[in-house]
Amino acid sequence: MAEMRFNHMELTFPQGTLTKEFREEIDGFYGSVFGWIGVDTEVVGQLCHILLSEEAQQFILLAESNKPMQSPGYDHLGLLFSTRAEVDAKLEQCQRYQEKDDRVKIKDYDDLVTGDLTTRAFYVKYLLPIYFDVQCMERVGEPIPNALT
Template sequence: MGDLRTQAATPARPPRFNHVAMSVPSTLLDADGCAAICAFYGEVFGWEELPTMTEHGARLVLMAHRYDQFVFLIAQNEPMHCPRLDHWGQAVSTLDELHRLYDRARAYRARDDRVDLVAPQVEEHPGLRLHSFYVGYLLPMMVETQFFEWQV
């Protein structure tokens, strides 16, 4: 239960997203598959494998910059299948950062044609320009990276 004084003094905050989980074929999580996934998502986004969680053929967990933000991949006999643009999203703090990530993904695609890349686009909304690009690599869902350019 913990110390009630500490619990009462800790302000409540709304829930936030902390991970995405996808089922994949066990063959994708063999040593070579894990290495390929770690290489791409590490080079493009800076994610790191949590090796204590990896079990080749069964599970791979990638930390997305913080211990409580991660991508959880689990082997299943009937793995997830998605239409091409099904995705989950992440946000960056600057437009330059969005373009740097896109450039890394484009450079990776130049040497590995399994990278599926959708060029940056801009959506215009009242008071907001939403910049984004999509990239997919070996996993059933793409990653959309967004930058919110608020118009003041």
């Protein structure tokens, strides 16, 4: 079977949402926590904003729409880290950011244990319409290597 990986996800907002200030707030949080780089770009004649991964191979596209997405629950995109220490460090960064901006929403989960597989995870949401599920997986206490590294 051909190799496949995710390339991008588009998130839509009501018209007028992606102001310069809003984009700067998004860049401040997601840049400091995940290292994403925010860039304005034009897509099919519309000014959009993208959050690029460090490798610029994956990105979140932010666009305005007359029919913006709605996600009242825990809809999320999972972000896989290699170790529990990395996940815990990201949680601490999110908590520090939350101390100065209460719009950061965090849901910390107890470990999910299924047989010999343990998932360490928390959800975080800031200004975007979805959560990010920040997690790592361990088998019998040892990290499961991230296949992409």
